[in-house]
Amino acid sequence: MxxxxxxxxxxxxxxxxxxxxxxxxxxxxxxxxxxxxxxxxxxxxxxxxxxxxxxxxxxxxxxxxxxxxxxxxxxxxxxxxxxxxxxxxxxxxxxxxxxxxxxxxxxxxxxxxxxxxxxxxxxxxxxxxxxxxxxxxxxxxxxxxxxxxxxxxxxxxLLADVGLVGMPNAGKSSILSVVTNATPKVADYPFTTLDPHIGMVQTLDQEFIMADIPGIIEEASLGKGLGHDFLAHVERCSILIHVLDCSEQNVMQNYEIIRNELKNYGKGIEEKLEIIVLNKTDIVDEKKMIDLKQAFENATKQKVFEISAATSYNLSSVTKYILELMRR
Ligand SMILES: Nc1nc2c(ncn2[C@@H]2O[C@H](COP(=O)(O)OP(=O)(O)OP(=O)(O)O)[C@@H](O)[C@H]2O)c(=O)[nH]1
Ligand SMILES: [Mg+2]
Known part of the structure; x- marks a missing residue:
């Protein structure tokens, strides 16, 4: 981006x-x-x-x-x-x-x-x-x-290293506002973010740029919602953070919908390194979180983090992991 x-x-x-x-x-x-x-x-x-x-x-x-x-x-x-x-x-x-x-x-x-x-x-x-x-x-x-x-x-x-993708309302902008200096609008309705935002994640010895783009929905590739043109902004990112709202019913299904849209977009986006971030743990019961994490680990073989953008829970593990990936 x-x-x-x-x-x-x-x-x-x-x-x-x-x-x-x-x-x-x-x-x-x-x-x-x-x-x-x-x-x-x-x-x-x-x-x-x-x-x-x-x-x-x-x-x-x-x-x-x-x-x-x-x-x-x-x-x-x-x-x-x-x-x-x-x-x-x-x-x-x-x-x-x-x-x-x-x-x-x-x-x-x-x-x-x-x-x-x-x-x-x-x-x-x-x-x-x-x-x-x-x-x-x-x-x-x-x-x-x-x-x-x-x-x-x-x-x-400015080129972003990491891009946040996910459905509307998943908490992408919330994450950006917690881990970077950016102040995107956060609100309780879909399509709050209309333009891409960018922020700097600063750690003691390194920094990277994170981008937040508008939410993607099913058939975005057919022009639904805000469409998937915004994915152009994450084409240059080396890592994608896939954000999921765990308080929803069909978390795995939502994940697959977005994966499918990434595939439809093409241009190598679906092959990028992906980190799965299960958000809103603060309002989801523990048992469901354990099951979700397990299910995602089994299904995707990717790194899965449970976080809460609202309480900042576990966000530092995500940034630490990104730094590790970037060093490799
Ligand atoms: N309880 C809880 N609420 C959260 C958390 N993260 C985000 N939210 C809420 O979820 C709503 C959507 O958050 P946003 O950050 O605007 O979501 P987004 O993914 O950027 O949404 P779009 O820009 O519409 O695609 C807001 O009301 C947030 O306050 C969380 O960890 N816990
Ligand atoms: Mg947003």
Whole structure:
């Protein structure tokens, strides 16, 4: 599943500081001469790849980013402080475009990769710089160079590793909202989810992307319900989590209906690694759960987990198992 994450931001490099107009003034020293220092350089705008940043989310809500201006020079030949650079951390895989998306300016692929995008303005020269044999006391100074301001668009393609499939109301969005940072709508009616959602599962040493798609029903391949076009979003996932509502009567039958739809869709989806997740254990009696688990293990030879998205019961075992599969 791939989602395009986008952001439009305005960035500006810092202005250079102004040169200083100053003369040396000390007791007993006449005509001390010019001692105005140069202005400091403005901060640069730099993009930096960061593998622990996964989305462009922070740029969607915060669009203006400025490097700091350089400080003015001062007397006693002091150069102004340089303005702080603006370092924009972006996920690896971020593409940087001009405003109308006609030119790809650069692409950040690796962790720590730097791209110097805008140079800060140079500091202006202080009057000391203009001293010459014919002008021993110049009053001339230079302004700092103005920074550059540019609008850029960022684009990032996110690929999901794991896709949630199942009937409407099975609890797919609930699972996504518990194990990831995503906040999909969860509600007590079928077809709550109308568009695919994506979230990041973060564990101590690894992370992966999970996608939630709308529920599938029998004959989805014939266009029933929301149809099965959404399965295109899980075509690229390496693992499917098949979610089942165990409070329903015909859990095994529901499983087979979805399997059949996956088969009808084709494109190798039915051959993907599948994890079976029996959800809503909190409202199903224990005996039924034991039987269901047994039945699924026998019938499918797949890994079966009993969970409750409502209480978070056993969800960490599922994510742990996914990480294990991904390492293999
Ligand atoms: N008791 C209980 N209710 C649950 C559990 N998981 C989900 N639900 C409820 O089941 C209903 C459906 O949950 P969703 O997460 O929206 O289901 P979905 O599979 O995303 O549904 P669609 O988007 O319509 O396909 C909601 O009312 C949830 O609160 C669970 O573990 N226990
Ligand atoms: Mg949903």
């Amino acid at each position: 791939s989602f395009i994450d986008k952001a439009k931001i305005y960035v500006r490099s810092g202005n250079g500081g102004h040169g200083s107009l100053s003369f040396r003034r000390e007791k007993f020293i006449e005509y001390g001469g010019p001692d105005g220092g140069n202005g400091g350089k403005g901060g640069d705008v730099i993009f930096k790849g960061n593998k622990s940043v996964n989305t462009l989310q922070k740029y969607r809500f915060n669009q203006h980013h400025y490097a700091k201006n350089g400080s003015g020079g001062s007397g006693k030949l002091k150069t102004g402080a340089s303005g702080k650079d603006l370092i924009l951390e972006v996920p690896c895989g971020t593409e940087i475009y001009n405003e109308d998306m006609t030119i790809k300016v650069s692409e950040i692929l690796e962790d720590g990769q730097l791209y110097y995008f805008l140079r800060g303005g140079q500091g202006g020269k202080g009057n000391t710089h203009f001293k010459s044999a014919s002008n021993r006391a110049p009053r001339k100074v230079q302004d700092g160079e103005i920074g550059q301001e540019v609008t850029v668009r960022l684009k990032l393609k």
